[in-house]
Amino acid sequence: MPLHIKVNQNIMEMEYAVRGPIPGRAAELKKQGRVIIPCNIGNPQALGQKPITFYRQVVSLVEDPSRNTDSVSDYVLDLSKDFLSKMESGLGAYTESNGPLFIRKAIAEFINKRDGFDSSSGASSNPDNIFITNGASEGAKYIIDLLIAGKTDGIMIPIPQYPLYSATIKKCGGVQVNYYPDEDNGWTFNRSILEEALNSVRKNGVTVKGIVVINPGNPTGAVLDEKTIREVIDFAKKNNIVIIADEVYQENVYNAKFVSFARVLGEEDVPLCSLHSVSKGFYGECGHRGGYLEVRNPPKVLGTDMSFTRIILKQASVCLCANTVGQLLTYLMVNSPEEGSDPYRQFIGEKQSILNELKDKAAMIREGFKQMDSVECFGRTGAMYLFPRLNKLPKGSTDFDYCMNLLENTGLCTVNGSGFGQKEGTHHLRIAFLPPKRLIEKVLPEWIKFHNEYVNRK
Amino acid sequence: MPLHIKVNQNIMEMEYAVRGPIPGRAAELKKQGRVIIPCNIGNPQALGQKPITFYRQVVSLVEDPSRNTDSVSDYVLDLSKDFLSKMESGLGAYTESNGPLFIRKAIAEFINKRDGFDSSSGASSNPDNIFITNGASEGAKYIIDLLIAGKTDGIMIPIPQYPLYSATIKKCGGVQVNYYPDEDNGWTFNRSILEEALNSVRKNGVTVKGIVVINPGNPTGAVLDEKTIREVIDFAKKNNIVIIADEVYQENVYNAKFVSFARVLGEEDVPLCSLHSVSKGFYGECGHRGGYLEVRNPPKVLGTDMSFTRIILKQASVCLCANTVGQLLTYLMVNSPEEGSDPYRQFIGEKQSILNELKDKAAMIREGFKQMDSVECFGRTGAMYLFPRLNKLPKGSTDFDYCMNLLENTGLCTVNGSGFGQKEGTHHLRIAFLPPKRLIEKVLPEWIKFHNEYVNRK
Numbered sequence: 076m077p078l079h080i081k082v083n084q085n086i087m088e089m090e091y092a093v094r095g096p097i098p099g100r101a102a103e104l105k106k107q108g109r110v111i112i113p114c115n116i117g118n119p120q121a122l123g124q125k126p127i128t129f130y131r132q133v134v135s136l137v138e139d140p141s142r143n144t145d146s147v148s149d150y151v152l153d154l155s156k157d158f159l160s161k162m163e164s165g166l167g168a169y170t171e172s173n174g175p176l177f178i179r180k181a182i183a184e185f186i187n188k189r190d191g192f193d194s195s196s197g198a199s200s201n202p203d204n205i206f207i208t209n210g211a212s213e214g215a216k217y218i219i220d221l222l223i224a225g226k227t228d229g230i231m232i233p234i235p236q237y238p239l240y241s242a243t244i245k246k247c248g249g250v251q252v253n254y255y256p257d258e259d260n261g262w263t264f265n266r267s268i269l270e271e272a273l274n275s276v277r278k279n280g281v282t283v284k285g286i287v288v289i290n291p292g293n294p295t296g297a298v299l300d301e302k303t304i305r306e307v308i309d310f311a312k313k314n315n316i317v318i319i320a321d322e323v324y325q326e327n328v329y330n331a332k333f334v335s336f337a338r339v340l341g342e343e344d345v346p347l348c349s350l351h352s353v354s355k356g357f358y359g360e361c362g363h364r365g366g367y368l369e370v371r372n373p374p375k376v377l378g379t380d381m382s383f384t385r386i387i388l389k390q391a392s393v394c395l396c397a398n399t400v401g402q403l404l405t406y407l408m409v410n411s412p413e414e415g416s417d418p419y420r421q422f423i424g425e426k427q428s429i430l431n432e433l434k435d436k437a438a439m440i441r442e443g444f445k446q447m448d449s450v451e452c453f454g455r456t457g458a459m460y461l462f463p464r465l466n467k468l469p470k471g472s473t474d475f476d477y478c479m480n481l482l483e484n485t486g487l488c489t490v491n492g493s494g495f496g497q498k499e500g501t502h503h504l505r506i507a508f509l510p511p512k513r514l515i516e517k518v519l520p521e522w523i524k525f526h527n528e529y530v531n532r533k
Numbered sequence: 534m535p536l537h538i539k540v541n542q543n544i545m546e547m548e549y550a551v552r553g554p555i556p557g558r559a560a561e562l563k564k565q566g567r568v569i570i571p572c573n574i575g576n577p578q579a580l581g582q583k584p585i586t587f588y589r590q591v592v593s594l595v596e597d598p599s600r601n602t603d604s605v606s607d608y609v610l611d612l613s614k615d616f617l618s619k620m621e622s623g624l625g626a627y628t629e630s631n632g633p634l635f636i637r638k639a640i641a642e643f644i645n646k647r648d649g650f651d652s653s654s655g656a657s658s659n660p661d662n663i664f665i666t667n668g669a670s671e672g673a674k675y676i677i678d679l680l681i682a683g684k685t686d687g688i689m690i691p692i693p694q695y696p697l698y699s700a701t702i703k704k705c706g707g708v709q710v711n712y713y714p715d716e717d718n719g720w721t722f723n724r725s726i727l728e729e730a731l732n733s734v735r736k737n738g739v740t741v742k743g744i745v746v747i748n749p750g751n752p753t754g755a756v757l758d759e760k761t762i763r764e765v766i767d768f769a770k771k772n773n774i775v776i777i778a779d780e781v782y783q784e785n786v787y788n789a790k791f792v793s794f795a796r797v798l799g800e801e802d803v804p805l806c807s808l809h810s811v812s813k814g815f816y817g818e819c820g821h822r823g824g825y826l827e828v829r830n831p832p833k834v835l836g837t838d839m840s841f842t843r844i845i846l847k848q849a850s851v852c853l854c855a856n857t858v859g860q861l862l863t864y865l866m867v868n869s870p871e872e873g874s875d876p877y878r879q880f881i882g883e884k885q886s887i888l889n890e891l892k893d894k895a896a897m898i899r900e901g902f903k904q905m906d907s908v909e910c911f912g913r914t915g916a917m918y919l920f921p922r923l924n925k926l927p928k929g930s931t932d933f934d935y936c937m938n939l940l941e942n943t944g945l946c947t948v949n950g951s952g953f954g955q956k957e958g959t960h961h962l963r964i965a966f967l968p969p970k971r972l973i974e975k976v977l978p979e980w981i982k983f984h985n986e987y988v989n990r991k
Contacts, residue, residue, distance in 0.1 A: 212851065
């Protein structure tokens with residue numbers, strides 16, 4: 076008889092819809108030879124987006140410095156040599172667990188420049204509080220795992236949210252505390268929405284330790300303004316809560332301006348953990364798993380002399396270090412080619428073309444929604460996603476059923492809104508607006524046709 | 534006043550000596566300009582080991598297929614093209630969370646070939662039960678996290694052990710159950726040693742769910758024979774325990790033959806999770822964080838229809854996938870250049886030279902021990918480590934003091950035995966035998982001098 080065992084209940088119960096049953100079914104259909112359009116996940120290069128040439132030239136050269144360099148520009152050559160001289164043992168050695176200091180310094184300079192901080196200002200980024208990670212997910216896990224000290228510790232997350240957060244909170248045995256941005260007002264929220272969520276769990280003995288804010292939003296795409304960020308900061312300050320700002324889509328704003336939490340925070344003493352990644356933006360280097368976590372105003376830890384960041388370093392050290400190519404790409408992300416340098420023109424051209432195309436594709440799909448019965452899509456466009464509300468569904472059916480049927484009918488793989496959480500009684504789906512235009516042009520009419528038939532089914 | 538918070542106690546308490554206070558002090562000394570020889574960790578390329586040329590040629594080309602290929606052999610060119618044709622979206626896209634099927638198939642074929650399994654045999658490796666991971670550490674964490682379902686669940690680990698295991702058990706809130714290989718008999722052990730450890734905790738209500746075996750040993754370097762492996766299997770079978778076989782040093786055997794757990798297990802129905810990595814062996818690609826976990830005979834999970842491996846896949850999916858360059862290197866590790874192919878001769882030459890040098894360096898350091906007062910080193914040489922016992926220390930001092938003083942005096946950074954666990958009353962250190970020979974020749978006399986003065990201090 077095979078061994079029967081009990082396993083960790085938190086892992087059993089955690090859900091991760093972005094890779095759940097619908098993508099699972101899509102994989103089956105693909106095996107059977109069906110054409111699948113994987114819009115379930117923000118994975119640009121899986122949908123034909125080309126890597127930024129400059130990035131790959133540098134990585135290729137750093138991996139094999141002895142290769143033929145005839146076609147390589149002096150700028151790439153010098154930068155690769157400089158990188159290798161600082162990264163003493165090349166890409167093959169473990170680095171410091173938080174990443175080499177020179178990369179963390181470059182990240183700090185990038186943040187200072189982005190947010191207009193003078194390096195002598197109190198708001199200047201501190202490289203000692205930066206951790207280079209395998210994508211942004213790893214940094215989020217470190218913080219949530221550390222903050223949840225017991226079963227009654229909670230983390231506030233927006234609904235809808237990216238399921239990394241709900242899954243990690245569940246996995247760590249803490250309480251998921253939902254707050255509800257106002258969909259009809261473009262997913263905006265304010266302090267009273269946050270206070271309401273906090274008060275609703277405080278009476279049950281839950282201690283809220285952190286609040287997750289995703290800006291630009293995932294799955295909603297909504298872009299926060301400075302006023303909202305200010306309200307989150309005031310809320311966190313008053314209630315002794317650590318802010319976890321997921322800012323991986325900071326380059327993915329199309330009709331608005333990105334404002335970082337760090338910028339609004341300035342010199343104010345509120346703990347902030349912000350995340351960034353090489354997976355999104357115009358780079359889209361998901362597979363390379365690069366990113367960073369920056370901690371500002373780390374809280375004091377009760378019962379120990381160890382600092383908050385020292386404990387994060389200990390977490391990072393157990394798996395030794397983030398992968399070095401992800402680290403190199405993070406370095407390149409914060410270190411774009413200088414204006415006027417050899418690769419500059421091509422780099423900027425590729426960047427603009429990718430961002431413009433994303434903007435156009437989002438607009439195309441939004442136009443399509445207008446031809447679908449009872450579909451509304453709120454908020455400005457940001458990130459890589461649209462999150463339309465399905466106001467009409469056949470009686471008794473759910474957005475899960477809708478997405479599954481959409482997949483079976485058109486090959487379009489999306490994720491049901493319930494996978495991200497949504498206000499009770501509402502139905503949505505998330506679509507990543509990444510497929511090439513010609514594919515959108517082809518599938519959109521099929522989707523519209525499917526939709527209008529499906530929702531009007533008796 | 535800054536925020537004061539309570540954090541996860543398990544993370545606070547977990548220890549990871551390999552990156553603990555002694556390496557911390559070494560980093561400080563280095564900043565001050567001292568020459569440090571980092572033997573605290575198996576990080577070959579940090580000590581001058583060159584990457585395998587073939588691996589880097591392929592990675593470089595796959596990262597930038599448009600590069601100049603004048604100096605690239607047809608074999609490398611074809612292999613890179615073939616890889617890219619199978620890895621449809623290149624290195625920039627997320628892969629399946631367990632890794633692409635073609636890489637998992639290649640791993641399964643490697644295991645079958647290594648262990649002499651016919652692909653039609655019941656012992657043949659199943660690609661569906663293989664997970665490509667960021668180094669081997671990640672796989673070990675998945676399994677331990679899954680097995681520990683409550684505070685009274687325990688995992689058996691050898692003492693001394695690699696602190697990934699003690700740290701992860703602590704982090705997951707389980708019980709660390711020690712078993713003690715017999716140092717004076719070359720770190721061998723048998724079933725009665727295992728039964729003793731099990732019985733000592735069973736009476737306290739601890740349920741042992743898994744047993745970790747590190748072969749070749751870390752930190753001891755000891756290589757297990759088939760008979761011992763058989764006893765572990767019988768023990769696990771009788772007591773319903775999952776075997777976690779850390780086999781990352783399988784290429785690092787110098788005077789013995791490596792026998793895998795899978796080979797000895799054959800078709801027998803005992804759950805086995807085995808780990809391998811691109812960080813060790815002759816490849817030493819630590820920074821790239823590649824590796825795999827293979828599960829055999831997955832146990833049934835109580836209270837669910839989900840399979841054990843389906844739940845591991847869910848764990849892997851939360852961070853989306855292992856980094857793709859680590860995946861490519863894992864593919865190359867299990868897919869060496871064919872005999873007679875262009876890169877073959879250079880590949881084999883590099884491999885042999887690295888392994889021979891490791892063997893010589895271990896022998897040099899062992900010779901040095903003979904000139905140190907009351908130092909004994911047991912077991913055959915394996916892995917990348919020697920773990921000598923310090924039978925004489927100044928009264929009241931510990932192996933931690935010894936290693937710290939050794940560092941301050943000679944720049945040699947080792948790890949104290951207590952960082953790995955050791956039988957009470959004994960003292961050790963672990964040294965990675967990786968520095969270039971000329972460096973060993975220089976530092977060894979200094980160490981001998983330091984040692985004989987230090988241990989005879991009044």
